[in-house]
Amino acid sequence: MHIDTLHKLYVHELKDLYSAESQILKALPKMIEAATDKELRAVLEEHLAESEEHLARIVRLFEGLEFEPGGHRCRGIEGLIAEASDVLADVTDDSVKNAAIISGCQRVEHYEMAAYGVARAFAAKIGRHDDAAVLTTTIEEEGAMDRELTRVAEHHINFTALTT
Amino acid sequence: MHIDTLHKLYVHELKDLYSAESQILKALPKMIEAATDKELRAVLEEHLAESEEHLARIVRLFEGLEFEPGGHRCRGIEGLIAEASDVLADVTDDSVKNAAIISGCQRVEHYEMAAYGVARAFAAKIGRHDDAAVLTTTIEEEGAMDRELTRVAEHHINFTALTT
Numbered sequence: 155m156h157i158d159t160l161h162k163l164y165v166h167e168l169k170d171l172y173s174a175e176s177q178i179l180k181a182l183p184k185m186i187e188a189a190t191d192k193e194l195r196a197v198l199e200e201h202l203a204e205s206e207e208h209l210a211r212i213v214r215l216f217e218g219l220e221f222e223p224g225g226h227r228c229r230g231i232e233g234l235i236a237e238a239s240d241v242l243a244d245v246t247d248d249s250v251k252n253a254a255i256i257s258g259c260q261r262v263e264h265y266e267m268a269a270y271g272v273a274r275a276f277a278a279k280i281g282r283h284d285d286a287a288v289l290t291t292t293i294e295e296e297g298a299m300d301r302e303l304t305r306v307a308e309h310h311i312n313f314t315a316l317t318t
Numbered sequence: 319m320h321i322d323t324l325h326k327l328y329v330h331e332l333k334d335l336y337s338a339e340s341q342i343l344k345a346l347p348k349m350i351e352a353a354t355d356k357e358l359r360a361v362l363e364e365h366l367a368e369s370e371e372h373l374a375r376i377v378r379l380f381e382g383l384e385f386e387p388g389g390h391r392c393r394g395i396e397g398l399i400a401e402a403s404d405v406l407a408d409v410t411d412d413s414v415k416n417a418a419i420i421s422g423c424q425r426v427e428h429y430e431m432a433a434y435g436v437a438r439a440f441a442a443k444i445g446r447h448d449d450a451a452v453l454t455t456t457i458e459e460e461g462a463m464d465r466e467l468t469r470v471a472e473h474h475i476n477f478t479a480l481t482t
Contacts, residue, residue, distance in 0.1 A: 158411040160479040233397015247322040257436040264432035315324040
């Protein structure tokens, strides 16, 4: 893709997020399977449902643009998922594994917060204010999910990992 | 590395950050070279100086631990840098390139905020409160840098990219 306008860079950001959410939807079930804590599994299942909705929102944004969502692979999320997978392979204790899962998921959440934040700024600047409003909703949900992961970690996951 | 305690997972997080900061120190000069906006270059040069200090802090934290900082490559940051590099290769307009550089750097900042946040939580939980205080300082600087990048983007970079 030849990018010479802010509009095309915005489209690129959405393609990147389309690929990111698609990769997250494939990786999250493996994280849920690896998690042994009931509350953490519930949070990750909520994350999975939200990611499906976030992907659907991006598809709807593409309907209003003259581009297709595919044709790009998000290497950022690819690296984050590979890293999380490597760490989980090295962790041999279930309680410590739950803490490691949260660590990986918070990196993913932060990627999304940054990327959606940039996409929203571009949408607003090129005058696509309805797009910016949709992206704001997703950003708020990603931020809430990150805080929820911190809450679960601080509530008992890290303590249980300490006393293992 | 065989990880079966929260202490070892904490060491792993620090090794990951050591690798992340080292990779950032190599990649940032290329971003500075690619940036054509004077204010953006100044912010990125400040980022470079801060990253050197952040790496030095991690080295000092390792001096208090029974582990060496090397032996691990952060695949998360590797993916983020590869992605930023790919995007810059596709952008043909200088003003749009400045906006794309900020987009890549904010993904990196968010990675660091997430990873340092997790490391600080682990440090506090295992009773390494001096480490946690050092990590808090870095987290605050990463957050400030992210806000500074947003400020520059909103101040004129995105507008200049729009009117290119």
